[in-house]
Amino acid sequence: MGQIFSPAADTWLRLFLVTGISLATGSIVFAVGLARSDWITSANMHPPAQPAPFSHRHHAGELGIDCRYCHTSVAESPRAGLPPTHTCMTCHSQVWTGAPMLAPVRASLADNKPLNWQRVAVLPEYVFFRHDIHISKGVGCVECHGRVDRMALTFRAKPLTMQFCLDCHRDPAPHLRPKDQITNMAWQPTGDRAALGHALMRDYGIAPERLTHCYVCHR
Amino acid sequence: MTASSDARPILPPDQSYGDVTDQLAGIPLNFPTRRRWLIALGLSSLLLGLLFVSAIVLFSTGVGIWGLNIPVNWAFAIHNYVWWLGIGHAGTLISALLLLLGRDWRNSLNRFAETMTLFAVMCAGIYPILHLGRPWFVYWMFPYPATMQVWPQFRSPLEWDIWAVLTYLTVSVVFWYIGLVPDLAAARDRARRRRWQVFFGVLALGWRGSAMHWMRWNQAYRLLAALAVPLVVSVHSEVSLLFAAGTIPGWHSTIFPPYFVLGAAFSGFAVVSMIAIVLRSLFRLHNLVTDDHLDVLGKVLLATGLMTAYGYVFEIFDTLYSGNVHELQTLTDRVTGQYGWSYWGAIVFNFLALQPLWWKTVRRSPWALFAISTSVVIGMWLERYMILVTSLYRDFLVSSWGEYHATFWDWAIFAGTIGLFFVPFLLLIRLLPVISIFETKEVLYEEQQQATLASPAEVAHGRA
């Protein structure tokens, strides 16, 4: 009896094995990469549709309204708080009174129905993030929210993964700033960043070794 | 391979290489007993189907469908896991340990023993996943660069488990396949139909039996064997740590590793005997799986059984010697408690039922041996159940004592794994040589060499 396989068969077999192996390894690498990609963390994605096209760039950037004017409870509460419609209307009962883009806002006030904003910086429900402590320890808004003052429509600027949180909890120094600069998006440290960071850590009494155990964020 | 130390040949030497080759390679190529095989496959497929159904129900509803509770939050899943894994070990021991010891009789058994190992380990392997509360996160047990930056916890016996079982499965597969390649070549060369030729042709990887190939193959095969033996021991010792690492009375004992390993081998050899007996009558292999083989298996069974019995004795001694009030409580509960049947069941099926094996006639009788092996398999199942449940259902605090009652789904999944074992096993004995062809020929060759060396008288005696 003669050959069962043509000489080409060997080439095919080897090709098959090689592709198989590279696919297997490749898919793992891909998965690991994907988990960090914007697709999964939904950072820097297209801004979601909002009831009203609110522009942080206009309000926080161009008009320079302080974050805390609307997000009132950020310093004393776990959550920053969204402004009640009333807050919007304090100005917009005077300016842009007839603007069609503000119709939903006026409607909300008129028939006492809250505006249904789409959240942008969402954490899983098992993460217990507190704005107040971060503010009081000198972590600027920009650290997690990015340059909101440059966003025409607000989008998530940081991945907000556990890794993202841990990086800062393990080494807070580079992310700290003087308390009076918390809401200043544009603030740049002058002089030695490292020295400043460590000085601030001392002042704020931050002990990283206490910041990485599970119950700091999970309960 | 070192010559067999048995004076008399294990195989009737009056058979030629050709006959053996045709006989064994012929089994897949023109399969003798289609009907019975199909029936068996059908039944096992039903069980496998049951497994799928149960698994779907399990994953969609939660482990609550089992009889588990606090304190007995481990039961069937874990104890069947241990049981299956134990069965698997015999395959490796037979083919690896006996290879190194140069016991030629193993050559007629190692192939299907290894095959059995593969699927026993597979059955064991799915349990740790089934029993998870959130099985979809099982990959968290592997170290991968997660964005949560948390790693597996390498002090946990469960973590050890994953590595041990996967290693064991991989090594078993490789060992099995490497040993199979020359036979695949033989089948390839016997095959006449194109489909078979390609099938065996690819699997045989183009094995040509060149002297150089054989030399390297020998090195690799024996090296794997040398690794497989400590691996088996480590795997089941490690499984035993799953219990011994806990503080629970009845678990927290240093005797567990050897106790478990021996028990494992014990149950495994029982299953090997059962399969051997069935296969040889199914495929008329009496010339290759002889009564002498059964005899040896019987002896091994008896030996391992007695060692296991020693385990029972020592466990009791250990407890009495320690005098720990909780350990004593557990001992009483085991022997006299609600689940006493599992303890006495183990004693009866694992020890008493074994005693007839002292008689040669019993060992050589397929029926007797099969019956005893069955009892051992049941006995070991009961023993694992006893070790697990009777320790958990009454641990330290009297207030948290509870009960465990297996539910329909507990049994369904267990039955399902039996299907999971037999379906692929039946497929493989349908497709591959069930007995190592070339190793059989090797034995014949060595026997003939012996025969020529030995004086005619002895040869005659040997033939008798």
Next chain:
Amino acid sequence: MIQADDIMRSAAPRFDLAQARAVASNGSLQFWTSIEDLIDQDGFRTWLAAEFPSAAPLLDDSSRRQVLKLMGASLLLAGLTGCQDEAANHALPYVNQPDYAVPGVPRHYATALTFEGYVQPIIAKTIAGRPIKLDGHPDHPATRGGSDAFMQAALFGLYDPERSKSPTYDGIPVTWGAVDQTLATLRERWRNRRGEGLRILTGPTTSPTMIRQMQALAALYPQMRWHRHAPAMPQQQQAALAQAFGRPVTQHLRLDRCAAIVSIDDDLLGPGPHQVMQARAWSTRRGEPTPGQGRSSLYVAEAVPSLTGTVASSRLPCDPPRLGALIQALGATFSLAGWTAPDLSEAESHWIDRAVSDLRQFPGQALLTVGPHLAPSWQKAAFAINEALGNAGETIWYSEPLLVPPSDTETLDALANDIEAGAVDTLIVIDCDPSYTAPTVFDDAAMLDRIPHRLHAGQHADETATRSQWHLPLSHSLEGWSDGRAVDGTYSIIQPAISPLYATRSLHQLLDMLAGQQDPANDAAVRATWRERFGDNFDNRWTDALHRGWVEGKSLQPLALKAKSPPVPLALDAGEDQSLHIVFRPDPTVWDGRFANIAWLQELPKPISKLTWDNAIAVSPALAGARALSNGDMIEVEIGDRKLQGPVWIMPGQAANTVALAFGYGRRNGGEIAKSGGYDAYAIRAGDDVWQARGTLARVEGQYQLATTQQHHRMDGFDFVREVTAAHPTIPKPKDAATLYPEWPPGDHAWAMAIDLDRCIGCNACIAACNVENNVPVVGKDQVVRGREMLWLRVDRYYTGDLGNPRSFFQPVPCMHCEKAPCEMGCPVHATVHSPDGINQMVYNRCIGTRTCSSYCPYKVRRFNWYDYRDTTDAGQAAKNPDVSVRSRGVMEKCTYCTQRIQAARVEADKNNQPLRRDEIVTACQQACPTQAITFGDLNDSGSAVSKLRRSGRHYALLEDLGTRPRTTYLARWNDSDGDVS
């Protein structure tokens, strides 16, 4: 389910979104999306969702599914959707933000609940406008912050999805408008008949407003009569007092002054309105006895094991007649005129001798009490003896009555007679359910139907509601304004912690309506009362009272009274009568049945039997032996011609021939959960003495599945609960367990808990508090039967010795937070690990459910989510603590030392770089404990309370020799059964 759905459907159109939204505020609701579900933002859609509640995916347990479905009636929370919803991708700010509201910061209100007419002062913690936790008012003179299980669970009464949501006529939902019209015509009728035939039936009350309103009504309708009915509160005591002192008075005990207490079947520390105050007082005295002082021994003779009996120095089980014998013996010993000593058994006389010697040894510091449900003649003996011993005015004093005692014409029986006589034209039943709680008073159940006009006002469509044409939904105590007096007489003004969730009216609104007011404001009546009482300084005192939680001053004055010498008691029946003694008791978890629809209380183990979801017929081991009965056997109890059937429960320590029945079960209406189990003891409760009777029992076919959380009770041979005695006042310190492991660097804190077993009375307040604080799910009876209850903190109960009269022990067991935790090294994925401050952390979102931790846990304190136990419906969600994850299927959970409280405190301290204050952090169980048996704190601070206790001679760790180094440890119980701890 059908009914429940109907309720919703009918109520929905009347649901007022705006009003409910006013309730809501901009709050933290992580838990709302406990895993997948989103809350939508439109009230109507929420209502739809409630129509089709997501049933938990369970194949095989109907009852739990039912429980969860019921939780589904949830449109009430539509209003709450005006909230921020963290994890759902929706965020709904206010339209107009209330000035006070800081989003995500809880607010606390000082207010009160009412229970059996008395107020229970509380602090209500609300978040997003929803009460999520109730605790005793820490500064209130009576309770000092203690709780009981009822107080803790009141929250779930508020969120009970089966509460009546709108008025109904013959079961058909109608508007309040319709009610007003009907009332108008009825008022006309009453006025014309000068109130002839108008009867109002209520429970007992201390509310000045209610009394004022009733007087007003009486003025309007002079012939009207006000009946009172309290099925679970014995009237004998009031009678006895009235007879003894010739005028109605209320007695007050000062247990904190008692060196010796002799209780004849008086469950001083048991459930009821007095529990918190008396337990607190008793434990204060019990304290940590040191030679020469702090002595407080307790002698209890009782028919049915009680909490008081469990902690007694010396307990004597005896059948009711023998109780009388004991009292006679005491009367004779203290030479009451004409009293002669009966012959006592050896045990009895031994007990008497020691009791008497103690009573004599501490004149003015001892107390003799007789169960309020026992014959007045017996009770009167106690008053006299206390007076003779100089205890009156010291350990016991008398005041003006707190509860307005009903005159003979105002009782339920009087009402029944009048109905019989056809003298009743209109019956208005308010917050009271006679057709369930007193079926035997009416000759036949249908008797009520003869009354032309029947109105029922209550929170549930209960048995009486179904017999009334009109059912008017009442507001929950947390929803409406009211007032009343605590057991010590202190007045409290009750302010709502949440505005009514449904179209309900408060009791006072209703009474005003009866008086003819149109749509009275929620607080009108109460303000009116207090404007009158406070006079011109009203505004300040009103705000002050609301702020403080009670009205200053206004406490009771002791009355100088002399007890009439008690008549010579009738000869006791010698007991030839072979029949058994059937005694009735309110149920420790559902009381008289009013709490029966609260799943959380149903699943709370009864303190002594550890039963859940059912009541059982308790018999003594002796009787069980004689009749060959075992737990769960069905038996029939017969009193006269009345019968009931129920499952047996063998109760160690119960008097040999006594059979105990518990109220509160066998409901026929009032909610699916209420109807779910048990027998109705009221059905055979009749005669002059409604607390005990002679009867027989017989085994009948069948077995009943009882769900208990503890199946084994014998501690002989083990030392889980240790004891010290005067002879051996300290526990030998264990040699330091050697460890191979190097020590971890100490953290900035080292949290630890110490539980004083000498103070624990097993009242369950800690468990209830823990459940509420930590969102512990209800799993349903069938799951409890399968050993899957989820309690993070359990109170184990052990017996030693002869089960006829065992020594019994309570031992609360939370997570031990072992320093060398076996559970942690078992977990393959780092889901349970240690924090620097020594907490054994359980990270739910990392858990994959291998359950290794629980297998390795020597204390079995871990709980597993075998199914999806989450209550994903709005009703269930509303009560959840937003600071604690709701655990999903397949994850382990356990006590965390209330880590959310620790974290909150640390953050507050951190924010201004202050260290934590000493003993600042209080766990939920500790906060609730009426006897302060639980102490939590920092071991690094040698001055902390817990550090001090750890240095006590009574300190020990559970299963010490395992070397797990528990952080939760115990203080041994004082065994003063030998009489003397000094």
Next chain:
Amino acid sequence: MAGPELYGALAQFETPEALIAAAKAARQKGYRRLDAFTPFPVHQLNSILRLHDRRVLWLGLIGGCFGFFAALAMQIFTNYDYPINVGGRPLYALSAFAVVAFELTVLFAALFPAFGMLALNGLPRLNHPLFAAAAFPLASRNRFFLCVLADDARFDEKDTVFFLKGLAPVSVELVPS
């Protein structure tokens, strides 16, 4: 018979003994590029044909070391990368790490030589000149073959075949490459 390029000359023998004898003869004749094909390993051939190759065993050792150190490194790294107090156990818990270390040692000590063996043997090789030889399928049954490869210095079509025929084979054939 001037044919195409040759792979070698293939002689078929009845018994292992015959093959061994033939192999010896061929060596003496000076043939060096010899190969034998047998249905089962015939160990005497190794010495006769001067077959030496211990690389498979070395691979085993290398694999073992690799597995061992990889496992240790992995466990130590993960424990120090996110140091967490687990039940008060030390971060560096060698006794605990030993298990996985051992398993991986075995794993790689097994995989390396196994696949190494195949690679060194040039397998898989589905198509090979020998498969074309008419008698070769018997090599896996009951016949024993000696092959003188065509690239042997002394290989000569006629001489070699003649020589082989002299060794009393069952058959001799030329295998085209």
